[in-house]
Amino acid sequence: MLQRVISLTVRDVRFQTSLEQHGSDAMHTDPDYSAAYVVIDTDCGLKGFGLTFTVGKGTEIVVRAVDALAGLVVGKSLQEIVSDFRGFYRLLTSDGQMRWLGPEKGVIHLATAAVLNAVWDLWARAEVFITCADCFFRLPEDQMLKEGYPAYTTSCAWLGYPDQQLKQLCTDALEGGWTKFKVKVGADLEDDIRRCRLIRQMIGPNNTLMIDANQRWDVDEAISWVSRLSEFKPLWIEEPTSPDDILGHAAISKALAPLGIGVATGEQCANRVMFKQFLQASALQFVQIDSCRLGSVNENLAVLLMAHKFKVPVCPHAGGVGLCELVQHLILFDYICVSASLSDRMCEYVDHLHEHFVNPVVIQDAHYMPPKDPGYSCEMLESSVQRHQYPEGEAWKAAHEQMTKA
Ligand SMILES: C[C@H](O)[C@@H](O)CC(=O)C(=O)O
Numbered sequence: 001m002l003q004r005v006i007s008l009t010v011r012d013v014r015f016q017t018s019l020e021q022h023g024s025d026a027m028h029t030d031p032d033y034s035a036a037y038v039v040i041d042t043d044c045g046l047k048g049f050g051l052t053f054t055v056g057k058g059t060e061i062v063v064r065a066v067d068a069l070a071g072l073v074v075g076k077s078l079q080e081i082v083s084d085f086r087g088f089y090r091l092l093t094s095d096g097q098m099r100w101l102g103p104e105k106g107v108i109h110l111a112t113a114a115v116l117n118a119v120w121d122l123w124a125r126a127e128v129f130i131t132c133a134d135c136f137f138r139l140p141e142d143q144m145l146k147e148g149y150p151a152y153t154t155s156c157a158w159l160g161y162p163d164q165q166l167k168q169l170c171t172d173a174l175e176g177g178w179t180k181f182k183v184k185v186g187a188d189l190e191d192d193i194r195r196c197r198l199i200r201q202m203i204g205p206n207n208t209l210m211i212d213a214n215q216r217w218d219v220d221e222a223i224s225w226v227s228r229l230s231e232f233k234p235l236w237i238e239e240p241t242s243p244d245d246i247l248g249h250a251a252i253s254k255a256l257a258p259l260g261i262g263v264a265t266g267e268q269c270a271n272r273v274m275f276k277q278f279l280q281a282s283a284l285q286f287v288q289i290d291s292c293r294l295g296s297v298n299e300n301l302a303v304l305l306m307a308h309k310f311k312v313p314v315c316p317h318a319g320g321v322g323l324c325e326l327v328q329h330l331i332l333f334d335y336i337c338v339s340a341s342l343s344d345r346m347c348e349y350v351d352h353l354h355e356h357f358v359n360p361v362v363i364q365d366a367h368y369m370p371p372k373d374p375g376y377s378c379e380m381l382e383s384s385v386q387r388h389q390y391p392e393g394e395a396w397k398a399a400h401e402q403m404t405k406a
């Protein structure tokens with residue numbers, strides 16, 4: 001058997017996280033964590049699973065874009081794809097008609113990520129990857145297997161959580177061994193001061209605090225707002241302004257450097273070309289790769305290598321459904337094969353929706369433990385997919401009934 005792709009299906013899967021304000025921030029006030037979920041079937045029965053993350057409405061558009069790309073995958077053998085993976089990446093991103101929709105940005109790029117994530121999953125399952133036995137790689141690999149990769153949590157302080165909930169979640173997290181916490185900011189300065197003070201008091205002076213504005217400000221506003229929050233000693237301000245404003249990020253970085261606050265960004269950085277310029281312009285101090293925003297492993301590897309060249313630490317974004325599952329592979333690769341450093345490095349963790357995955361992430365003592373199962377870890381439970389498929393799944397039918405009654 002050639003492991004030839006015989007079909008590619010995609011479904012719109014949504015979770016009602018907005019009901020309890022999970023995932024909320026200054027710009028995304030009611031996110032329903034969602035995914036365009038892809039399954040690739042091959043003629044030998046082997047499957048590949050992939051997804052791209054969205055926040056609710058519009059997932060159907062990503063689904064249509066995946067459908068549009070499917071014709072470029074179906075009929076190809078896995079061997080044909082991986083023997084010239086660069087060529088295959090280009091085939092998806094450079095189609096003479098579809099590239100007009102990007103190129104390599106927006107909905108079409110999210111769709112590319114979903115497809116390629118499924119191809120990487122398929123390849124990993126086919127190979128059941130055995131890592132090379134080189135001594136240098138062995139050492140970091142053994143360390144990861146023993147200790148895991150350091151993580152930080154965002155789940156205590158989504159913007160829509162009331163203070164009481166924030167306190168409780170923070171208490172639980174401290175008991176669970178968490179030492180690094182991210183707080184959403186950006187909608188109201190007085191609120192931010194109160195919330196940051198509360199968290200800083202709870203976590204003490206030695207634990208790490210990060211703040212995330214999700215692009216809420218213009219450049220000057222970002223500088224003055226974050227200066228007001230500097231007393232809480234955040235390590236970084238994340239997405240202070242438009243994700244496309246590279247020189248704006250550079251200006252913010254320069255202004256905040258004397259306060260000891262770095263700029264982090266990447267979850268909405270469209271592609272490797274943008275990252276290249278962010279790095280060239282010293283516009284960020286923490287690179288936040290995203291497993292679904294960039295064109296899958298292929299493009300993320302390029303960014304990991306560039307970050308290494310510029311000596312900027314990589315701290316991946318994972319706030320979404322399935323992102324922790326995916327990104328753990330990338331950050332382990334970064335440590336084992338590229339950076340071999342944990343200095344100023346950590347991977348985001350959010351404590352939502354892992355129960356819907358066949359091989360959910362394993363967190364121990366605030367560290368990601370390396371996944372043991374073959375593949376890219378984003379296969380979802382079929383029962384979950386069916387229940388949360390939009391709009392026909394039982395979860396959505398029930399929600400719709402409730403809304404019509406009210
Ligand atoms: C809408 C998402 O939850 C976003 O707030 C995630 C994010 O910015 C992060 O995890 O960082």
Ligand SMILES: [Mg+2]
Pocket residue numbers: 212214238239267317319
């Ligand atoms: Mg963020």
